[in-house]
Amino acid sequence: MDLRHLSFRLLQVYIQVVRTGSISAAARNLHLTQPTVSLQMKKLTETVGEPLLEPRHGKLATTAVGNELYRAAGDVMGRFEDFGHTLAEARQGQWGHVKLGVVTTAKTIIPRILGGFYHYRPKVDVTLNIGNRARVLERFSNQEDDLYLFSHPPTGTHVRATAIIRNPLQLIAPKGHWAAQRQALDFSELKHERFLMREPGSATRMAFDTWLSARGLELNNTQQIESNEVIRLSVAEGLGLAVLSAHTLEEGREKLVQLPVQGFPLESNWYLVSRRDRRLSQAAQALVHYMATDLAKCIQPGWVADDLGKLLRPD
Amino acid sequence: MDLRHLSFRLLQVYIQVVRTGSISAAARNLHLTQPTVSLQMKKLTETVGEPLLEPRHGKLATTAVGNELYRAAGDVMGRFEDFGHTLAEARQGQWGHVKLGVVTTAKTIIPRILGGFYHYRPKVDVTLNIGNRARVLERFSNQEDDLYLFSHPPTGTHVRATAIIRNPLQLIAPKGHWAAQRQALDFSELKHERFLMREPGSATRMAFDTWLSARGLELNNTQQIESNEVIRLSVAEGLGLAVLSAHTLEEGREKLVQLPVQGFPLESNWYLVSRRDRRLSQAAQALVHYMATDLAKCIQPGWVADDLGKLLRPD
């Protein structure tokens, strides 16, 4: 038997014929004409190579082989019905995978977002890829993930970026630092202090550098450290000052103070980034939707960006 | 999703693509060209309405939906492979149903034949319909069974009948009957005896009547009894003489004698009958084949008809 030319439709028709025991009745049920069904049965019989139906007591009944085929056909249709249901769920984003590329800085808020999302769509599987900006950028250009979280989104026409979470960059000093006594400070007063900074290319560093150069300022005592945590601890130990995302200061802030320098905290945001040239899976769309509507439930309300609705508006 | 236009072939191709992770490789395996497969994947994707494949690490990998489809496709193909095997068995007549219509007289040998056949083809299911000649004839004309066993097959061009078992009709008398003393008898000497006979239309009766009228003989003392067993017992009790199939005399012959009348036993046969206008199922062919080759194993060899080979020769 050559299965190739068997189609699901044919099996569907066959099942109807067997169930009704009549070609005409099957035709009526399927909104076909009687000859159509008759012909299809003929073709099916030829494909199988054995008689499938025989008249018995005025109805068509299956032969032994026909009955086996009926069972096989039923199993097969049932299996594909299941698939259809699964598919429908996937269509609604009930179900599926999302791959998320995240820059290291953002890793502190991610767990709360995903925690909330898990309750919203328990069957959606999220794979998280955390890396420094360079690695995530590379993943972005290789299209390895569905969605990305950046502080400074890459540029390009195929990039779709929406600010979702505010990310104030604070200027911090160790508790007891001289500048902490002051009511107000101008940044120029700090230019001889030592600053602990992330590597160039990191979003925090970029924002700070931009701010500095816009004001024609230059620092002459800096040290590069590649981890926000280490920077935070180092500042606490009195090794210098730093500009850090407020999110990394959630804990262990007892030994730190925020300096009242004009212009700080620097306002920046985290952006949810996707590629315009790639269709988002329904599961990914569900995540976007969740962020647009329920982010405030899992993030301190003050940190949520102003216009989350933008996420849902096509552009 | 509309399953109708899904064909098994398409799923087969899809499975290859998923397994090899490459359209070109799948095409080679299936002896198709690469664009063919490419196009088919496109069509399949359209049918499902969701992306199924995505490039990953230089190969094509399934999406979540694609993977579900792959599993469904695998299940379905597996199911139909099973069916294929079942079908192959049925093709060899390993398997299936045979319906057999048998006249009452023959019921004594049927169990032995079917017993042997059961060992030959244990999975073939035989349904036996036993009736008097008239009922079996009716079944024959309604095509209710696959094969029939008659003493006098019906006539007609669409009837295919082959003698398979000899059926000598013996003239019997009660032990101690006057005629039993004689070395040889002429039938005319018995014409005043009472004869117990089956109803007109039964094969035994027909054979006897034919024999009588060929010789211009007529009986003037007959009684009709519709059962061979009752006739046999009645003869034993001295109620008269009878002509009976040797097969019905297997047991209880102590009180009977066979009269040495010229021309007896009447030679007749049982015929295996089928309809030329109806294809025999493989299972039925297996039964025919069994009779042609192994009948001697379950029937006393002297009773097997001469040319069983005729069963296997198409005509």
Next chain:
DNA sequence: AATTTAAATAGATAATTATCTATGGTGCTG
């Protein structure tokens, strides 16, 4: 025997499929 119902066959057609060759784009690899 007449009527009704169901199945098969014939004949037709528009749509679809399966398949090809040829070509263009993309992304690795030496």
Next chain:
DNA sequence: CAGCACCATAGATAATTATCTATTTAAATT
């Protein structure tokens, strides 16, 4: 950067399918 391997698209065609209407044949019922 030239070459290769891979996928996608275009364009073409012969075969097949799905479907119809109309008719014939067969079976069942009055």
